[in-house]
Amino acid sequence: MFFLQKKLIMWIIAPVILIILTAAVISLHNSGIPVLNYHIISNQKINALAITPQEFEAQMAYLHNNGYTTISPDQLLDYIQYGDPLPKNPILITFDDGYCDAYFEAYPILKKYNFTATIFLITDYIGINSRYLTWEQVKVMHDAGFTFGSHTLNHISLSEVTNEYAEYQLTKSREAIEWRLKEPIKYFAYPGGFYNQTTPQLLKQSGYRGAFTVNFGTDKPNSNIFALNRIPIFQSTNTFKSFWLRIKFTQLVIDVTAAKKILSNY
């Protein structure tokens, strides 16, 4: 009898509770601001982080046709910290690493839809390694309203180095961009998403205003500004469908996971 009861709970009541919980959680808070995270836009299928220019164009066309407005990290932080208003359907588009295809492939498409993006540079590779942007290309996109941030000097994982060395990486990479763009550089993306307990404090001391992780989710007024969520976009069997699901249902996916966790205790 007890066994049957348990089965009944598992198969009938649990899904109903799951649906009610999910709906309640969704209605209680807004779905947050999406921050997309891209790496490589290329026809060469280098790895899962690469999507083709055609796929990127389809995604930008979707955002355009659905009334999205690209925002800057400053706008996102002003919203999180001070409640400043954002345009309708705000979205922040970011690229990590600073590959040259951000200029050759992504930039023309973004321009076509009147979108801007934020690019996190591995500063020692800029203008040195041919796979990466040149400082001239950085300047052109900066003049067009793009924001640039740091992704360290050489893509080192900040969770495994001394505080002194992390500070050196944060400061020197920031100064390298500031020297070229003649403006304060305020944002950072953690290479590989790695950081430890002291990294946010070091970032603050080095003059940064906020930092982006690779943690899947959207950002809200209570978000930690040194651990901002993003939505990674990568190659899959149906890249557009996966993109669309991530944009539409990021919060839903997180809430269902949270609800499942609650239920797993019963």
Ligand SMILES: [Zn+2]
């Ligand atoms: Zn990276």
